[in-house]
Amino acid sequence: MDTQRPPRPDTKTRILDVAERLFALAGFKRTSIKRLACAAGVNQAAVNYHFGSKAALIEKVIERRMGPINRQRIQRIEAVRRGAATQGRRPRAEDLLHAFIAPAFAMNGSVEGKTYFLTIAGRAVSEPDAAIRTIFVEQIKPPFMLLFQAMREALPDMPEKLLLRRLHLAIGSMNHCMGLCSVNLLPPDLFPPVDDLESMTDLLLDFVASGMKAPHYRENEPPLIASRRPS
């Protein structure tokens, strides 16, 4: 066998990899620097030497994945827009949503790294620590707002506020999906494990594309669903 084992990554990368895994499995707060360093095979003081503080380490763990994902999102949304403009038509909502969702499930790197980060990202919006939550929110804001603008072109008849709120519901499905397809947050009888991340993407895309295009009623119209307001 001429397969050489990959060289042991440097300390900084080892810390980031282990931090990603432990943060996914036990959360930020419950993962102490001490156990993290032990699992990475480095000294406890080395973590603060390389990253300055636990908060800074958390930020690096997030940025390492979110940066590339969000750059891809922006590129692909722009590509969908250009493609539609070339053909003289509006962009399709499905294509835009796919451009936003797919990069999160198609990261480079090991499968493990992927799935661990999906768990972390799934917790992001509801993270109780505002400082951590803000890291995510600020990073996802540019591609999200770009998606919003492009979706206005795709669905010009939908009121802006409704569109924006529905986009948040789509993000909610995506986050939930992210959490489900990695660390087993739910028992298998409750959520049948999905074989691969690609079919997860399809599952999600069908759902949110349909949800985004749901009929909506204008003011003073009777509800579409009669049973909605049970007397």
Added chain:
Amino acid sequence: MDTQRPPRPDTKTRILDVAERLFALAGFKRTSIKRLACAAGVNQAAVNYHFGSKAALIEKVIERRMGPINRQRIQRIEAVRRGAATQGRRPRAEDLLHAFIAPAFAMNGSVEGKTYFLTIAGRAVSEPDAAIRTIFVEQIKPPFMLLFQAMREALPDMPEKLLLRRLHLAIGSMNHCMGLCSVNLLPPDLFPPVDDLESMTDLLLDFVASGMKAPHYRENEPPLIASRRPS
């Protein structure tokens, strides 16, 4: 004025109310018994005297709201089923989803208590502490499985696995929605605040009902959305 101020609730209830608020605002882990007791105007030792431990207190906070919500869910799903059977037709997916969703947004009690609990519930599925997460999962399982069975009647052509997975995406939207409509997890420019919980329910119901009924392809069929697999 003959309006009598409501009598100060007893110690146990005061602790539960304050715990609910602080757990929503700062999370379980970051809320210490000490600050909790201080905010409730009770002694620190009183918390452990009344509840035994922090974990037991968390469980009580969750059960106090989830119990009534889930009982309502079961009642309303059964009612939809009976109503449909009486008319000799299948239950409607919208009605079943409404039966599951509405009780969460229509709790009894103060508006504050409502919204604080919505934040807590929104974090439930992605909670890093498995013990806490399990409390939620076990409590929501009965109404969720009942919803699943009833939805099989409503959408008999959909493969079971797909139906189950889509139901999870619906739950994901709901959870996200719960988090958003209470404590401001996101800045208002990113998510326009919703005036009332009822319109939040409508927003959510339109979205998930449409998502659940999205077209799906059988095996060996070409994808509905051509752009889904960009070469």
Added chain:
DNA sequence: GTCTATAGATTGATAGAC
């Protein structure tokens, strides 16, 4: 860069007086 040792703060839980 890596290590040991420890400071300094906070935590959950409890013992025991009243």
Added chain:
DNA sequence: GTCTATCAATCTATAGAC
């Protein structure tokens, strides 16, 4: 039931030798 006082464990961060 309510209080004070405290224990034992845990945490982040850092000082200082090598």
